[in-house]
Amino acid sequence: xxxxxxxxxxxxxEAARILAAVVESSSDAIVVTDLGGIILTWNGGASRLYxxxxxxxxxxxxxxxxxxxxxxxxxxxxxxxxxxEGVKDLETVRRTKHGGLVDVSxxxxxxxxxxxxxxxxxxxxxxxxxxxxxxxxxxxxEIRWRSVVESAVDGIVVIDERGRxxxxxxxxxxxxxxSETEVLGRNVKMLMPSPYHEEHDGYLSRYIETxxxxxxxxxxxxxxxxxxxxxxxxxxxxxxMTLGAERxxxxxxxxxxxxxxxxxxxxxxEARWRAVVESAVDGIVVIDERGHxxxxxxxxxxxxxxRELDVVGRNVNILMPSPYHDEHDGYLGRYLATGVxxxxxxxxxxxxxxxxxxxxxxxxxxxxTSVAGERxxxxxxxxxxARVAIEQQLRExxxxxxxxxxxxxxxxxxxxxLAAVRGAIEVIGGRLPAGSKDAGVVKEIVGRIDSLNELMxxxxxxxxxxxxxxxxxxxxxLVMSTAELMTEDxxxxxxxxxxxxxxxxxxxxxxxxxxxxxxxxVNGAHAMRGQGSIKVSVDVSEGACHIAFVDSGPGIAxxxxxxxFTPFFTTKSRGSGLGLPTARRLIEAHRGTIHVLCPPGGGxxxxxxxxxx
Numbered sequence: 368x369x370x371x372x373x374x375x376x377x378x379x380x381e382a383a384r385i386l387a388a389v390v391e392s393s394s395d396a397i398v399v400t401d402l403g404g405i406i407l408t409w410n411g412g413a414s415r416l417y418x419x420x421x422x423x424x425x426x427x428x429x430x431x432x433x434x435x436x437x438x439x440x441x442x443x444x445x446x447x448x449x450x451x452e453g454v455k456d457l458e459t460v461r462r463t464k465h466g467g468l469v470d471v472s473x474x475x476x477x478x479x480x481x482x483x484x485x486x487x488x489x490x491x492x493x494x495x496x497x498x499x500x501x502x503x504x505x506x507x508x509e510i511r512w513r514s515v516v517e518s519a520v521d522g523i524v525v526i527d528e529r530g531r532x533x534x535x536x537x538x539x540x541x542x543x544x545x546s547e548t549e550v551l552g553r554n555v556k557m558l559m560p561s562p563y564h565e566e567h568d569g570y571l572s573r574y575i576e577t578x579x580x581x582x583x584x585x586x587x588x589x590x591x592x593x594x595x596x597x598x599x600x601x602x603x604x605x606x607x608m609t610l611g612a613e614r615x616x617x618x619x620x621x622x623x624x625x626x627x628x629x630x631x632x633x634x635x636x637e638a639r640w641r642a643v644v645e646s647a648v649d650g651i652v653v654i655d656e657r658g659h660x661x662x663x664x665x666x667x668x669x670x671x672x673x674r675e676l677d678v679v680g681r682n683v684n685i686l687m688p689s690p691y692h693d694e695h696d697g698y699l700g701r702y703l704a705t706g707v708x709x710x711x712x713x714x715x716x717x718x719x720x721x722x723x724x725x726x727x728x729x730x731x732x733x734x735x736t737s738v739a740g741e742r743x744x745x746x747x748x749x750x751x752x753a754r755v756a757i758e759q760q761l762r763e764x765x766x767x768x769x770x771x772x773x774x775x776x777x778x779x780x781x782x783x784x785l786a787a788v789r790g791a792i793e794v795i796g797g798r799l800p801a802g803s804k805d806a807g808v809v810k811e812i813v814g815r816i817d818s819l820n821e822l823m824x825x826x827x828x829x830x831x832x833x834x835x836x837x838x839x840x841x842x843x844x845l846v847m848s849t850a851e852l853m854t855e856d857x858x859x860x861x862x863x864x865x866x867x868x869x870x871x872x873x874x875x876x877x878x879x880x881x882x883x884x885x886x887x888x889v890n891g892a893h894a895m896r897g898q899g900s901i902k903v904s905v906d907v908s909e910g911a912c913h914i915a916f917v918d919s920g921p922g923i924a925x926x927x928x929x930x931x932f933t934p935f936f937t938t939k940s941r942g943s944g945l946g947l948p949t950a951r952r953l954i955e956a957h958r959g960t961i962h963v964l965c966p967p968g969g970g971x972x973x974x975x976x977x978x979x980x
Contacts, residue, residue: 396471396492399478402485404429404445416471416494418464429490432461434468448477448488458495470499522620526555527613530571542601542622544594555618560592575614583607583616588623600627650748654683655741658699670729670750672722683746688720703742711735711744716751728755782823789816832952835876842905842912843869845877849884850903853892862892863900870907873979875957883950883961887916887973890946893939894920894971907979914975922965931963 390397396413400406406429409421417432433441437459444454454475460468471492478487516523522539526532532555535547543550543558550557556567574583586604593599600623608615644651650667654660660683663675671678671686678685684695702708714732721727728751736743796809843866850864891901895918902917923931930936932951937944954961959977966972 396490396494398424398429398490398492399487400429400490401487402449407487413492416463416469416492417461423464434460434462436460444473444475448475449485451477451479451485453477461492469494470496522618522622524555524558524618524620526616526618528571528575528616530554530556530568533615539620542593542599542620543591558592560590560598563589564592591620599624650746650750652683652686652746652748654744654746656699656703656744658682658684658696661743667748670721670727670748671719686719688718688726691718692720719748727752782820785816785820785823789813789820792816832949832956833879835879835953835956837874837876839872840875840877840880841869841872842880842914845880846884846903846905846914849881850888852881853885853888856889858897859889859892861898862888862895864888864903865900866903866905868905870905870912871979873912873977875977879953879956883953883975884914884916886946886950891916891918891920891971891973894918896920910979912977912979914977916973916975917970919970922969922971923963925965928963928965 390408390410393410393412394415396416397408397410398406398413399408406424406427409419409424413424414420430441440459444457447454454473457473457475459471459473461471463469472495473493474491476489477485478489480486516534516536519536519538522542523534523536524532524539525534531552532550535545535550540546554568556564559567570581574580582603583605584607586602589601589603590598591601602621602623604619606617606619608617644662644664647664647666650670651662651664652660652667653662660678660681663673663678668674682696684692687695698709702711710731711733712735714730717729717731718726719729730749730751732747734745734747736745792809792812796806796813799806799809846864846866850866853864854860854862888901895901899919902915904913904915904917906913927938931947933944934948935944951961954975954977957977959975961976962974964972964974
């Protein structure tokens, strides 16, 4: 490089060259104009910003860069320049060579001559498009999120790390009854009833110190306090964020009032229907489509002897005897496959099986419903035992009416001639030699006629028992006198009768009761083969007199026990089979009951219950 002589060096010229280099290398657009706005200089930054090169723009008015929408603004700037005033960091818009608009920040300074007159201006323009785009994006995002927050159905509350409210959306205003201006800057605990009101600041400070989350990031049900002092249920979820160096906590609050009211109504409805089911006299069971029990009300527990806990989840066929036990699942499967009901929506009589294995008659009606898309079947079970017993009793009474009619005929047609035959036989026997074989035959004939006569008496007593003629009867005394009567039979002298307890006199027919007591004592004595003791207990409870006859015989087999009150059924070689059936008829005529129990260890207990009045 040739050396420049010291005599040619000019500090002013060197400074100008340096300044020109700085201006040319600047990233900002730098333009110099005269007082009329004609461009004198145009740097590389201006070319890059506006798209024009320097040759295109020198000598042209700078106003070609100003869009029509900003003309008035431009002329105001020119007026200020001519008055010697500058413009600093004015954000505006300029047009590029290709017709596009660019956001710029302009600083303008007047150029004055030695006399102080304004002769031109420098204009420095910086491209702020990226910043404007960022601000626009940020504003759009802020508007969008504010719109979300403002339009949210749930309340949204933002607090700082000291618990002071910084944001309170319209939904929160509706929830609590405060306007946002009333709560900003106040502690959020104002929205909480006691004891949470007093405890909140401690919770918040402990979290800030320990970072142990108990509700941050978690949702839970809480109670809110309205401006009017009323409380209401809320679901609160809390999130944490950091703005700058400070923590913020956002609470989203969902009003649970409607849900709680609905739950309360559902609970009340469920309790009401459960009370109906639980208090129903009939058994109610619910099964799923696999036949598994899902509900078993107290009446069903009483019917079948199972607890609900023992049957829920088990197949309903445990309540059925064979063959229904084995066939039920097939019935249910065919219905689910074909949709053809055979019992659904109808009622019919079936047989139930208790836990102890006994069976009993039922009326079953079955309904179908759907719960959450699953089929359920509800069975209502009415115990027909009483009805069947009544029907059996009616049949027995009808049979007894016919038997009574027959007995009357027999009494009229047979008993009287039989008495005449007996008298004639005795006359013939009186003419025979004593001790002769024929005399013995005659005696046997008379004995048979007497037995037949006793049978006729028993038949008449059973078929047409006399109406009780009540009088005051002391039961203990009547049992004692009956026992003495029994011991007159030589075959039963060895039997002892022990009587325990006593009671006040009752209204009853002593003659009819003595027939019953004598029958029971004789039966017990025969069961013990004429040896041992019969215990008779008398007590009064619940408005009834209870008389129990207990023997120590071998007891009665179950298959025989169920038939002992059947007329003409007997296990004795010479019995009529009318003793116990007659005893029951006589007791029922007193509005009483008679029951027979045979414990597994042997012996028989016959209990009579008679009303006290």
